[in-house]
Amino acid sequence: MKIGLVSPYDFAAPGGVREHIGALDAKFRELGHDVVILTPNSRDGREEHHDNVISLGRVTPLRINGSTARITLSLWLTHRVRQILRQEQFEILHIHEPLMPALPLTVLRCSETINVATFHAHGQSYASNLGYLVGKAIVRRRVKKLHGRIAVSNTARQFVESYFPGEYTVIPNGIDLDYWQQPAKPIERFADGRPNVLFLGRLENRKGLKYLIRAFERVRQEVPRARLIVAGEGRLRGGFERYVWRHDLEGDVYFTGFVPADERRRYFATCDVFCAPSTGQESFGIVLLEAMACGKPIVASNIAGYRDVITNRREGLLVPVKDQDAIADALVELLNNPVRRQELAEQGLRTVQQYSWSHVARWILEYFNEVRTRYRTVSSWVPELSPGSA
Secondary structure, eight states: OEEEEEOSSOTTSOOHHHHHHHHHHHHHHHTTOEEEEEEEESSTTOOEEETTEEEEEEEEEEEETTEEEEEEOOSOOHHHHHHHHHHHOOSEEEEESTTSTTHHHHHHHHOOSEEEEEEOOOHHHHHTOGGGTSOHHHHHHHHTTOSEEEESSHHHHHHHHHHSOSOOEEOOOOBOHHHHTSOOOOOGGGOSSOOEEEEESOOSGGGOHHHHHHHHHHHHHHSTTOEEEEEBOOTTHHHHHHHHHHTTOBTTEEEEEOOOGGGHHHHHHHOSEEEEOOOSOOSOOHHHHHHHHTTOOEEEEOOHHHHTTOOBTTTEEEEOTTOHHHHHHHHHHHHTOHHHHHHHHHHHHHHGGGGBHHHHHHHHHHHHHHHHHHTTTTSTTSOOOBTTBO
16 A cells, blocks of 8 residues: 655654654554655755655744744745655555645645545644645635544644534554563662652743642652652753752752653653643643553643543543642642552553554554545545555
8 A cells, every 4th residue: 555644844853743654654564555754854955765755845944832843835846746746656645734834735735646634733833833824715725635634632623623624533643652661770860769750841831840840849848858850951941940949949859951762761760750730732642641651650731632641530630730739739649659659550551552553553544444435436446455454
């Protein structure tokens, strides 16, 4: 089966959508399918071919939703995209964030095959999506070319449906369970018997770290040996460090700086409780899945994207947004109750099984089949797709 995966972002740069596409590529190929990835090019806009990745269109870094999106705004892609689509003869084009300029929109405009889209973002994060700014009439015409629509969460579905009503199927992000469930050695300097709370993420406003640090002042009073590990980097780090110094939290709040991807398991292995105090703009809680796969109980904000992953008091405790007292209460409850921590961790290990990439990839392939059956008149020349065969 010939499948085209279209990325809106530079495939050489790390990010959630890039990881999603990369995981699907690997699993689809394991199942015997022929996959090609189309992506913007970060190297002077020259077209390059590496393995099964075709990169084209000069990358422009843009600030979106508090982070940098590396997309292409090139208006000269149409001719080459048409050539590639004719040459590759894709039976399915799976376009991620299809309304992002310019590569996804161009591929959708030029496509003559079955088009399935996955919508990742939501709310304010999607309000910044340039796809809505290129002209609603143009975007509406492109949306009509979609034969299938996937949203990664109910939150993402509700948002995009409010702009473009239609039928959406929720298929979540996945996680590499084999990787995350490998034994990992805790970070030596924190493996001293003190109870550890872990924050892992970018140091930016929407991640809500300031509420966790404020909550930790009370946590330290009630659990004197507790320690907060802040694993991540960002422009707000200096301000957080000054707050910690002014409030005499040094020695109890530790900033690690940037954590490489291959070290994340070790940090999860180090903590007793994982805390995600985000204030919103999260379409899906990938980091919560990682924590669950590592067998850790969670305290997280009660926001839409996280509610799609966690049920309160089953895999973790959900607390009101920006409520430092509620965060403190939840952390103290778990740090003082190892039996309760174990119960939440065990339920998390059961829940996370449904998010393995093997399961998600087969789910998406089954959806491709449903779409192809529905539009058989469009693709009658294409053989039936089996999740486990080419």
